Amino acid sequence: MKEGNIIEPLVEVKGLTIEFPVRSGLLRAVNEADFVIPKGKITALVGESGSGKSTMASAIMRAITVPGLVSGGSITFDGRDVMSLGKKELQAYKWEQVSMVFQAAQNALNPVVRIKEQIMETFLAHARSKPYTEKQMTERARNLLDYVRLDPDRVLNSFPHELSGGMKQRVMIAFSLLLDPKLVILDEPTTALDVITQAYIFDILKKIHKEMNITMLLLTHDIGVVAKTADRVGVMYAGNVVEAGDVFDMFKRPKHPYTAKLMKAVPSLYEDVSERKGIPGSPPDLLDMPPGCPFHPRCDYAHDKCRKHNPIKVYTPAGHEVACHLYPNPESVAEVRTS
Numbered sequence: 001m002k003e004g005n006i007i008e009p010l011v012e013v014k015g016l017t018i019e020f021p022v023r024s025g026l027l028r029a030v031n032e033a034d035f036v037i038p039k040g041k042i043t044a045l046v047g048e049s050g051s052g053k054s055t056m057a058s059a060i061m062r063a064i065t066v067p068g069l070v071s072g073g074s075i076t077f078d079g080r081d082v083m084s085l086g087k088k089e090l091q092a093y094k095w096e097q098v099s100m101v102f103q104a105a106q107n108a109l110n111p112v113v114r115i116k117e118q119i120m121e122t123f124l125a126h127a128r129s130k131p132y133t134e135k136q137m138t139e140r141a142r143n144l145l146d147y148v149r150l151d152p153d154r155v156l157n158s159f160p161h162e163l164s165g166g167m168k169q170r171v172m173i174a175f176s177l178l179l180d181p182k183l184v185i186l187d188e189p190t191t192a193l194d195v196i197t198q199a200y201i202f203d204i205l206k207k208i209h210k211e212m213n214i215t216m217l218l219l220t221h222d223i224g225v226v227a228k229t230a231d232r233v234g235v236m237y238a239g240n241v242v243e244a245g246d247v248f249d250m251f252k253r254p255k256h257p258y259t260a261k262l263m264k265a266v267p268s269l270y271e272d273v274s275e276r277k278g279i280p281g282s283p284p285d286l287l288d289m290p291p292g293c294p295f296h297p298r299c300d301y302a303h304d305k306c307r308k309h310n311p312i313k314v315y316t317p318a319g320h321e322v323a324c325h326l327y328p329n330p331e332s333v334a335e336v337r338t339s
């Protein structure tokens with residue numbers, strides 16, 4: 001999304017708040033967050049552990065479970081209000097509109113059931129808008145396994161323990177594509193895999209995105225992966241999306257001081273780890289948030305206003321958005337871009 005391009009949203013999150021009751025109070029995992037996932041792009045969501053990435057993604061999938069509560073805001077998917085979907089609509093929404101590969105998803109495979117039966121079960125449980133014959137289901141499964149560079153004959157007849165971690169993760173990616181969803185959410189899709197397998201899986205994901213024209217949301221800690229894979233990136237801090245924009249812009253001239261530090265801090269699959277510096281301090285306690293901007297205790301630019309008032313997000317016409325007192329209006333974002 002270069003300057004002047006208009007973003008066509010597939011998903012629009014507005015003012016989303018998600019809370020979990022915990023022993024010491026009510027924990028706000030997502031705090032009035034706004035976020036857009038553009039159609040036909042790969043969007044990455046980055047941020048330190050606990051910043052709310054998985055919680056926001058689960059809400060998009062309508063997968064927040066009790067006692068978690070969406071206590072405010074809205075989520076729109078292709079123009080439809082996700083929060084008000086009824087039971088039947090929800091069954092058709094999950095898998096057919098949006099699917100999710102959860103963190104360490106390969107562990108979700110049933111160890112005592114062959115992959116073929118697990119795939120059939122998924123089809124039968126989730127195919128709502130169109131019935132499939134067994135022949136069609138097997139054909140689709142074979143094509144997708146082949147697509148993720150697995151041998152369909154071998155994999156369909158295997159039990160999960162007969163496959164490596166990387167193979168199981170590719171099976172889970174094939175699962176997520178079974179019902180041809182518009183959006184696939186991938187939560188740390190390569191955690192616990194070796195570096196070569198990780199790079200291989202990202203290659204496959206890029207191919208799927210390009211050839212099947214599937215919109216993707218990638219949750220990751222790995223900034224190098226973001227640079228190589230994503231078109232757009234959102235940065236989460238303490239439950240909020242503090243900056244989002246075109247990946248090239250964000251890397252070249254990050255606006256939010258947190259984004260700038262994050263870009264330098266996080267070790268990557270693709271870069272020399274010795275070059276990386278951690279971000280001093282730690283994210284705030286979500287049960288005891290500081291007043292003002294949640295990042296101010298760690299920010300080199302913090303001034304009085306930052307300690308008192310949470311900044312309001314500003315949006316540039318080119319689709320860059322940032323919540324920081326350094327940028328009081330869209331023009332100020334543009335000014336810094338060209339200085």
Ligand SMILES: Nc1ncnc2c1ncn2[C@@H]1O[C@H](COP(=O)(O)OP(=O)(O)OP(=O)(O)O)[C@@H](O)[C@H]1O
Nearest residue numbers: 020022027029048049050051052053054055056286
């Ligand atoms: N079911 C739950 N019950 C209580 N607290 C929860 C629950 N799920 C998430 N949280 C809390 O919400 C906050 C955000 O967690 P979340 O998993 O969304 O962050 P994340 O950015 O995805 O982190 P990671 O990168 O480590 O997965 C954390 O403080 C977490 O402990």
